[in-house]
Amino acid sequence: MQVNTGTAEQPVAESSLKGKTLLLPFILICSLFFLWGMVHNLDGILIPHLKKACQLNNRQSTLVDTAVYLAYFLMAIPAGILLKKFGYKNSIIMGLTLATIGAALFIPAANALTYLGFLGSLFIIGCGIAILETAANPYSALLGDPAGANTRINLAAGFNGVAAFVGPLVGTIFILSGKDMTPEQMSKMAPTERSAYLLHEASSVKMPYGVLAGVLALVAILFFVTKLPEIKNVSKEETTGGSFFGTLRHMHLRWAVVAQFFYVGAQTCVTSFFIKMSIQGGHFDEKTAGYYLSIYGVFFVGGRFVGTAIMQFVKAPKLLAIYGILAAILCAIAIVGKGAYVVYCLWGIGFFMSIMFPTIFGLGIDGLGDDTKPASSWLIMSIVGGAILPYIMGTVIDINHDRIQSGYIIPLLCFLVVIYYGISGYKIKKHLA
Template sequence: MALKSQSDGQNKAISLEMQTKDCSSDKKGNGNSSDFNPNKKWLFPFMLVTSLFFFWGFVHNLDPILIPHLRKAFSLTDLESSLIDSSVFIAYFAMALPAGYVTRKYGYKFGILIGLILFGIGSILFVPAANSLQYIYFLGALFVIACGLTFLETAANPYVTVLGPPETATKRLNFAQSFNGLAAFIAPTVVGPMILSGKNLTESEMANMSTAALESYLASEAASVKMPYLILGLIIFVVAVVFYFTNMPDVKDENSEGAEGSSFGAALKSMKLRWGIVAQFFYIGAQVCVGSFFIKMATTTAGLEEGTAAKYLGFYGLAFMLGRFAGTFLMQYIQPRKLLILYTIINIILTVLAITGTGMMVVYTLIAIAFFMSIMFPTIFSMGIDGLGNNTKIGSSLIVMSIVGGALLPPVLGVISDATGSIQMGYSVPLACFAVILLFAFNGHKANKA
């Protein structure tokens, strides 16, 4: 269903041609990207790729559970616990260009398979990390997982945008990202209780424990992550096998073979892409800051128990999911850029309330922020790569690199929180991020410069 209102220049979006020689024989192996017929044989691969949004959303939304859990197990400061996010999102910066190169050279399917293998290996590495009782090994396992997620996101995001009419690319990507929101609800509500023990010992209590009792306590805390991540790793390997035996549409850039002007320099001539890189950097920083320290905010400002706070984190994820579906629906009637402006202004107001509020109002405000953040990533992404043509994969890699904002900005929040003794003051970081996103929404739609 076509959007009734398009973002400026949306009708000039990704001009790519579907070449389904691997999975269509009745039409000489060729299809058209504008013919989004559900009866096509590539519908199942489309659904399979969409499932990836759920899996990487699932593991990302376990990080807000890991942060308070490992903070407790290893007696970490807010700054030290923020390194969990840094180890994840620094991988996006390090691996985005290699992932983009592999995707361009060998295709979407190969990039997805590499991503799934790394994802599965990193998940299983949680078992030896827990056995070692060393914080650095957890960070290493998370880094490997994130390397896999980089391949998945570099391939899956642009892949979804080209599987259908270019004028509905933003809507289609928002729909796929909605399953990311579903994972944001399931991860903390289902897996959270498996990881969080509810045992909160003070520093004095731990100091009075015998060495054997303390080692037993720390071992039990660390061991609680082994089973959830082991199961996740095995599931990911099964998904990789399904992908391997599935014929995937061979989606190529129009005139990609021998095309001139396909380079990083040519891609960066796009004002939309440059704005998209900056905006995505600050959006991911805001999302990670708000979500990762949700439990700390809930226990500090509202006095909630850790387990209860985790349940509210599930509602946070549910709000994110509902926001994605609602945003996808509203984009039939409102230009994506205008909706982004509206949602960003609302989030600026809500973040101010989260900083100045008290009690459960802060918790409900954070949940509302999740709802209005929901459309930002896919909308910024599709606006950023709009009009890139055969530079789309390069642009996708550069925007994925900007996810490093999730590695660099949470430690800033941690420094502010540790220095002021107030986690709420740390939320001035996402407030500043939303201000930058608002600038992008007003300026990032401008036509590309030659």
């Protein structure tokens, strides 16, 4: 493995990857995990909020997820090309720039009260975050001793988990109003009063997303002025030279793509409908439901750090399968249960989902050498599960007369796929012909 500092023409010995020289790069990478975690975890607030402000049904409200994750799908190949051509640092700066633009566009979208405007802004943010994840996930794994790759990627992803607490908390305080008019109340409003109410609801997103745009821009500047090691993979085995489609000859990568599709779909389903589940199933008000979503984030980040520690003693695929089984059991209880403990089951699901994304990612790129970068694109592309499965879940809920618990059959089925990957799908097998 070779490392470049400053320019591609200045190779640095592998030994330079050891020690304190990697501390600042790793800290900056961790900040990216936190920032895209904020973006994703604000979606759980945005979905019920925009559903109210824009007068949507459940299926329409999930287009928030569709906009973000469709961007992942469409940007996966371009992001991989950018990564191969410009390297980790420059790709990260490009991703941060796009995300900054998307967050800033929330302000005119709120002023115009246009759902398409919000979706367009989210799509641009998603494009930026897709580039960031394509670069930062493998970079965190490669930034040091290969034996510690899974530990590093889980540690970095732990900061993504921190955002699972901070994002909903910020959203609950600054976005949710706690006011939810019934259709009967809305029908009794005068047209001007109704328009003023909806515009006021929509305008609450301007401040948090304006601040987010500023922070993203600041981090982009920090990356621009900081020298980072550019890591090249050198495999002892013959490779395709990082061929995008050739990478799929690795069977364990193919299964990782499938598992990641269903995992991201499951996670997005759980968080997107968490507030609705808390209101309908737990009988809590909107603000309390928002704070409970933040507590869900505590369980998520707790599971991430606990899982990282357990991984020192339990092999990653085995722990993945165990966590998948426990998440599936809790999901089944949430479907048939009654009362507030249904929400507590969702907290537990968050705990056990916490290690799934980074672990599947780490297992999927294991041993790929020069195929790591295009493999990263495939794994980011698989995040399109977050665009498709919540829409299916919203449709199931609408068909069942707005019964939220019926929709949780979708994440339950997703966890079965993750369990299979942890038991068998992760195994490295001979390349396909």
